[in-house]
Amino acid sequence: QSALTQPASVSGSPGQSITISCTGTSSDVGGYNLVSWYQQHPGKAPKLMIFEDSKRPSGVSNRFSGSKSGSTASLTVSGLQAEDEADYYCCSYASTSTLIFGGGTKLTVL
Amino acid sequence: QVQLQESGPGLVKPSETLSLTCTVSGYSITSGYYWGWVRQPPGKGLEWIGSIEYSGRTYHNPSLKSRITISVDTSRNQFSLKLSFVTAADTAVYYCARNPHMWNGAQTTLYYLDYWGQGTLVTVSS
Numbered sequence: 001q002s003a004l005t006q007p008a009s010v011s012g013s014p015g016q017s018i019t020i021s022c023t024g025t026s027s028d029v030g031g032y033n034l035v036s037w038y039q040q041h042p043g044k045a046p047k048l049m050i051f052e053d054s055k056r057p058s059g060v061s062n063r064f065s066g067s068k069s070g071s072t073a074s075l076t077v078s079g080l081q082a083e084d085e086a087d088y089y090c091c092s093y094a095s096t097s098t099l100i101f102g103g104g105t106k107l108t109v110l
Numbered sequence: 111q112v113q114l115q116e117s118g119p120g121l122v123k124p125s126e127t128l129s130l131t132c133t134v135s136g137y138s139i140t141s142g143y144y145w146g147w148v149r150q151p152p153g154k155g156l157e158w159i160g161s162i163e164y165s166g167r168t169y170h171n172p173s174l175k176s177r178i179t180i181s182v183d184t185s186r187n188q189f190s191l192k193l194s195f196v197t198a199a200d201t202a203v204y205y206c207a208r209n210p211h212m213w214n215g216a217q218t219t220l221y222y223l224d225y226w227g228q229g230t231l232v233t234v235s236s
Contacts, residue, residue, distance in 0.1 A: 003155070036222035038156070045205055045229050046148075046156065051222040089156050097169045097218050099146075099158040099209075 004029065004090055004102035011108040017078040020105045022090030023071060028100055030071030034093035037066060037075045040104075041086045049088075050075060077107070085109045112137045114206050114227035122200075122234050128193040132206030132227060133186070140164040140184050144209040146223060147180065147191045149202040157202075161209045161220055162189055169218065196234045203229040 005023040012018040022029065022037075029035055033053045038046035048057055050066035053073065063084075065076045073092070077084055090102040118130035132145065139145060146161035160170035162180045170178050179192040193200060207223035 032219070034219070034221055038223075040156075045226040046223070047226070048222060048224050051224070057224065091156075091158070091222065093220055096172070097220060098171060099161075099220050099223075101148075101156045101158060104155040 002100075004092060004100055006088075006090060006102040006105045008103070009106045009108065011110055012077075012080045013110045014080050014082065016080050017076060018080060018107065020075045020077075020088055020090075020107070022073040022075070022092075022102045024073075024092055024100070025071055028071075028092040028094040029068065029073050029090075031095060032093050033068070035066065035068060035073040036091045037064075037073075038089045038091065039084075039086045040089065046089065080109050082109050112208060112225040114208070114225060116204060116206050116227045116230040118230060118232070120231060120233060122196055122232060123236050124197055124234055125195055128191070128196050128200060128232055128234070130191045130204055130206075130230065130232070131188050132190070133188050134208075135187070137208075139182065139187050139189065144169075144211045144218070144220060145182070145189045146207050146209040146220075148205045148207060148223065149200075150205070150229075151199070151202040159191065159193075159204075161211075163211075163218075167218070169220065198234050201232065201234045203231050205229045 037050040054066040144161040147159040208225040210221040
């Protein structure tokens with residue numbers, strides 16, 4: 001069971017949009033509509049931002065959106081704000097009743 | 111409001127057993143959901159350890175399965191993690207979280223982790 005693949009870092013200027021990819025296989029990302037995304041600020045617990053590929057929990061800004069094509073899921077953050085600077089992790093259900101995380105992506109707001 | 115709080119020793123000696131408890135408030139763990147453990151070594155990413163239902167049914171990360179014991183105490187609204195034969199590589203912040211799921215009569219599908227504890231740092235050192 002290998003970790004899902006995410007870019008180590010992405011960056012963007014305030015107001016711009018960025019996209020973070022999360023690549024898996026047909027046994028995890030591509031096999032189920034069960035990708036979730038988490039935001040983590042330094043020293044804090046992760047926060048659920050997207051679940052079931054593209055659904056937003058109550059209270060999460062609509063600037064955050066999720067999508068998927070094949071075995072690659074994506075998180076898009078539009079209208080970047082300074083407070084969006086954080087680490088982002090994708091997570092997927094895998095076929096053996098397990099969960100698997102991506103390696104994480106550091107988002108820098110320039 | 112669902113709240114989770116991890117507790118346990120912050121320092122464990124190599125080869126010994128790490129023991130943590132997660133206390134859930136604002137929601138009964140017998141009312142559904144799985145309850146999970148996730149860890150994060152310093153400066154590294156998140157790793158799912160395992161999840162348990164109030165019935166005691168558990169699922170584990172295959173890479174850790176032989177060393178993990180996850181249990182539940184419904185009378186105290188708590189669930190616990192034991193990780194045996196620890197090494198320095200097990201030094202991490204350990205989080206507990208609520209884990210929605212679906213049971214189709216044959217298999218459990220784990221969904222996402224919606225409520226998290228604040229995390230507790232466990233250091234493995236002599």
